[in-house]
Amino acid sequence: MNEVVNCAAYLEGRRVSNVDIHNIHEVLEHPEQFLWLGLHEPGEEMLEKFQKEFSLHDLAIEDAHNAHQRPKLERYGDTLFIVLRTAQKNELHNRIDFGETHFFVGTHFLVTIRHGSSISYKEVRKRCESTPHLLRKGQGFALYAIMDSIVDQYFPVVEAMEEELQDIEDKIFKEKPTRQTTEHIYQLKRQLLDVKRAVSPLVDISNRLTRFDTSLISEETQPYFRDIYDHALRINEMVDHARELLNTALEANFSLISISQSDVAKKFAGWAAILAVPTMVAGFYGMNFKFMPELEWHYGYPIVVFFTISLCILIFLMFRRSGWL
């Protein structure tokens, strides 16, 4: 039964016992303790047992079973249910892997349920256990610690996107416009929208947690959620900023495509004009008039060739000067 990652009871910020999943109710009878249970993609059977132990609402369990929800905070009776989306940069496939973590917060317990791609919260638990003076603030602090680690994982993701934007800028302004750049802009926009969708509900969620019922989130834990609120705001702002720049980049790219189109047309027109000269001259001296004195001249041919080449060079220089070539 490795759906259960970790299950322990805490008293005064210190782990007092590892708890078997079947003895949860015993721990819940000690109001001075709190239980911290970590699950990973639990099956239906597990969830059912779990529902009974904590006496949770049907809808909450249904929610916990479904991944692919939007981040939200909901209260079912005495229990708080939170859905967050996690994000990690997948360097291999150059995409962002999204996962989901659900939280149940009761007066004496915290349950986390991980779905999909997301790192384990073992590290977070260890860090919490190393600062018992903070963890004694209760399950609210444990909730904060995990949420904080989730939010912090967004920073490298967004920063990577900002670097990609910089790459795109370089390609647009320093290189030639290509189909690839346009597609790159589009794909980055898609990623930005995905991240935005995952992060923007966080602002509201963390804001509500700073003023929540103190039986679930103790008063001294509330300032910590303001910290998360602040980070969520900042990620949001970074995404919006990148999005607006990306829109401008798309338009700038378009302008530059037009300019280089115009440059091609000018170059083409210029060379066409230069080449038209010898063609015309040759045509003239190809006419079959009986009396064309130049044709009789001994040096007629070299003179005409010289004259034609000179004219071409002249036109070329004129165009170069006026910036057409």
Added chain:
Amino acid sequence: MNEVVNCAAYLEGRRVSNVDIHNIHEVLEHPEQFLWLGLHEPGEEMLEKFQKEFSLHDLAIEDAHNAHQRPKLERYGDTLFIVLRTAQKNELHNRIDFGETHFFVGTHFLVTIRHGSSISYKEVRKRCESTPHLLRKGQGFALYAIMDSIVDQYFPVVEAMEEELQDIEDKIFKEKPTRQTTEHIYQLKRQLLDVKRAVSPLVDISNRLTRFDTSLISEETQPYFRDIYDHALRINEMVDHARELLNTALEANFSLISISQSDVAKKFAGWAAILAVPTMVAGFYGMNFKFMPELEWHYGYPIVVFFTISLCILIFLMFRRSGWL
């Protein structure tokens, strides 16, 4: 009189009797029961009888008679009147068929009136009757069950549109820009706006139902409407997301049209330059000067032909290298 699809009285979550449309008032006299009546495009006569039985407001009946309204929730005295739009993907004609369902919710009754294309709610009723412990929560739960099934029908519709968007992306970035792609983008945008129009009022409606007068929607039913609220929010977000991507796709498509225009121009210019060479050379040796030594040479002709072809190949290679051809 097959406007009446189904009419039954429920006690403690169990169907106790099928009720004739003429005996409705008898059921309404038993406050411990509730009546669940399903109508399908009722005529005026029917609606009149119906108005008398439930003593409904004139305006409510007028509303119930008209299809093509915007989704709304209104209270006329003791009765709640709700209009929802239903949507179904019509695979045959590749369009979305919209219908309408109106609800009257009283203290002891629920009436549903279906207009236009929409599936019957028989399945929903059956499912409710199979969970009497839930249905005993009253007409509010029956309302939830139908609304839930309506909202859930939007998911496949929106997902189909997301797939279409993916198709469009593939066409834009992998194939040539065509008139069809542009029209496809436009038609998808139209569909998205239609769905948006049908779904966005749902957010407000379901939100209000979570905090409604408990005589109509019992307190224990209210969390269920939060579930609908959540789904409505998600559909809305999916539509907005698709809409923003579609706008970007339209612009990206435009950029690529310009790029491929530019490519055509370059190719054309390149080949024009290559073909200009033999034309010019031929013109020169077509001149009628008396003294053109090359014309007298025995191998003049093959030499010139060879030289011209070589020059053309050289230019071709130069252009290929610089990416013009």
Added chain:
Amino acid sequence: MNEVVNCAAYLEGRRVSNVDIHNIHEVLEHPEQFLWLGLHEPGEEMLEKFQKEFSLHDLAIEDAHNAHQRPKLERYGDTLFIVLRTAQKNELHNRIDFGETHFFVGTHFLVTIRHGSSISYKEVRKRCESTPHLLRKGQGFALYAIMDSIVDQYFPVVEAMEEELQDIEDKIFKEKPTRQTTEHIYQLKRQLLDVKRAVSPLVDISNRLTRFDTSLISEETQPYFRDIYDHALRINEMVDHARELLNTALEANFSLISISQSDVAKKFAGWAAILAVPTMVAGFYGMNFKFMPELEWHYGYPIVVFFTISLCILIFLMFRRSGWL
């Protein structure tokens, strides 16, 4: 004095007397009656008398004298002053004629003042008089009846614009892009904005009327204004929907212009290439070299002609295959 269209006193929903404009104060002394006065573009003299009879505020009279105001609802002491804009499709000139109607609502009177192009409210009055059980609700119901008829006149106007949009779509996607289509899009946008400007304040006005002081709008009349509120919302939505589609249509149109530009360029390039072949061949055999064996062949000419035509056909087929021609 045909500025006065109609002036009558009502008791219990029935017209009890036609009132001369000079005897208005007599009617106002009977609190169980209400007066319904209809004016059409009254002169200053008329308005002055009118102000005295109803003891209205200076600013209200000033407002009533000016057409070209934005729709609004204002309270001056005991009197409610409402400005609405009316709209009618002028089929002849294919434009929308806007007019204005002002209302004064007092505890026992309703005054309507029509400005500019708008149909008479005789029909509305007749319909009201034919349902005395409704009209007995007082001047608030009469106000509703006229507002309802004004709002309902917007539906055909907006529907005509939706049809125009459909026309534009057909022109864009089925026909060639023209200057006319672009101008048509622009003019439709202008009309949409005009209608939007006339309708959008109505949402707020009708919403406020649903919760207004009951001495002016009796409690049982208030649900009727919710009906108007609903219609105003719907017209607004239709306009916004059309506007967003129109913006997309403008961009799609632009894309298609670029595509057809690209098609022209391709066609041109293709034919230029085909025609370049015979020109080049002819040029070659026009050269004056002494020793060009082909020129001596007896069938040289027909062979070259045949070969040239074949090459042209070959190139044509190649281009056709790759979609350039």
Added chain:
Amino acid sequence: MNEVVNCAAYLEGRRVSNVDIHNIHEVLEHPEQFLWLGLHEPGEEMLEKFQKEFSLHDLAIEDAHNAHQRPKLERYGDTLFIVLRTAQKNELHNRIDFGETHFFVGTHFLVTIRHGSSISYKEVRKRCESTPHLLRKGQGFALYAIMDSIVDQYFPVVEAMEEELQDIEDKIFKEKPTRQTTEHIYQLKRQLLDVKRAVSPLVDISNRLTRFDTSLISEETQPYFRDIYDHALRINEMVDHARELLNTALEANFSLISISQSDVAKKFAGWAAILAVPTMVAGFYGMNFKFMPELEWHYGYPIVVFFTISLCILIFLMFRRSGWL
């Protein structure tokens, strides 16, 4: 000392005395009177004296000294400080001249300070003095009178911009696209934004004045500010309307540029095709084959010329028919 434009005391709506700037405190001792002082770009010395006489806040005086502020309404203790921007069409340079007027409103005084380009308020004062039954409402009414005249000056400015927009439309749809039209659109947009910036805070300012402390703005004066509120809303709407149309005009202009570009390309391609025919024919009969029977025919030349011209005309007619020429 012509910084002081006018300084007078009013009792019951009538001017009772012209007041010397040094005797202001004497007037302020009569609570039944109010003082109306008009300044024009006062120096520091003046402002200092002025501050002492009315015992104003440091920050208020600092504000009054600075032009180039955004319109605002602020309360410093018992004194109300208002900044408004004035606008006038400068026909000569075809631009809008903005000025600023600051107001100090106390329980018994009104001070106006004009900065930059703005007309004098003598006319307003005269009009007020001619209606003592209104001016007796106090300094609040005088404030209204000036604000009203400021707001009314925006109408001709905005109407002139609407006419310019009409001009631009005519140029776009009736004439050829030019650089000038694009620049004109841009400059009009800039002016619209400037006016918007000057007017939009007015909506909030006038709205707050309709519900202000009655010791400064008497209750019977408040409806007058609703009038200003209404005008400010309307100017705002006009500007927004023009701005949205202008954006559409910019895009429409762009479409038409592309269409005319396309037309040029088509025309060019058409004529190129027509001219290619004689060139090709001439080339063919310029070949030097020994045996070309047509060359020997007696009427070969005129036949070929006739045939070529006919072909050109045919192609010309074909193109004309298909709309290319």
Added chain:
Amino acid sequence: MNEVVNCAAYLEGRRVSNVDIHNIHEVLEHPEQFLWLGLHEPGEEMLEKFQKEFSLHDLAIEDAHNAHQRPKLERYGDTLFIVLRTAQKNELHNRIDFGETHFFVGTHFLVTIRHGSSISYKEVRKRCESTPHLLRKGQGFALYAIMDSIVDQYFPVVEAMEEELQDIEDKIFKEKPTRQTTEHIYQLKRQLLDVKRAVSPLVDISNRLTRFDTSLISEETQPYFRDIYDHALRINEMVDHARELLNTALEANFSLISISQSDVAKKFAGWAAILAVPTMVAGFYGMNFKFMPELEWHYGYPIVVFFTISLCILIFLMFRRSGWL
């Protein structure tokens, strides 16, 4: 230990003593005094000591240690924590250097912590000390003085950007469209967004300070923060204004690129048409028909040359007239 820039105690607005960092608690025991401490990029050790002296919250200290936060105002118990971003035009590299200043405001102290590029606040302190009648209002006034100097530094930054916009306009409308102009527009947009991000939270922060707990910000200091609020609003407006104009400039630039593209195409087509004439004529008289009377004429050649040149000039004049050349 030059992390401490300045540390002094103030009584009645006058500096009474310079305080050693170790004796801070002694000053804090005198409630009639307040302490003003200036730090510059303090190390961890310093912050720890500092936390103990003022008994600050863990999170506040963590915040103070991190630069790169978004501007915010937070309250930890009795202490106010404010983060502001400072901006300075770096003329050398033509970019904006952003820095950060953090504030701790307690009932009897003000601590400022500067991070990154920002000027010292010595000047501000000096100015405050020279107006003891103002500084006696307490630490709130000192806070105002520094915030005011920070906000005022944004004006030259934004004005420089407005000038750049003017430059861009000149380049767009007076010169040829270039890649540089497009890149310039993009970079200016980026800068505007950066400034916007730094300034826009200031509006809310300063607004909240005008109605803050009077134990930290004395009542008579509050109007001063309204002044800052006003300035923040104005900078915001300037940025938004510039941003909207910049978007329009980008589109106008694009239009002009298209127009100049069109001009190139027209010019090219015109000259091609003119050059086609002699080529065609020459081709005709190069035909080898036996019987071409003109070829035998004695003045055939000069006549044809003259005729051809005349035709070219005629076409040239025609094109010039119709604006093609």
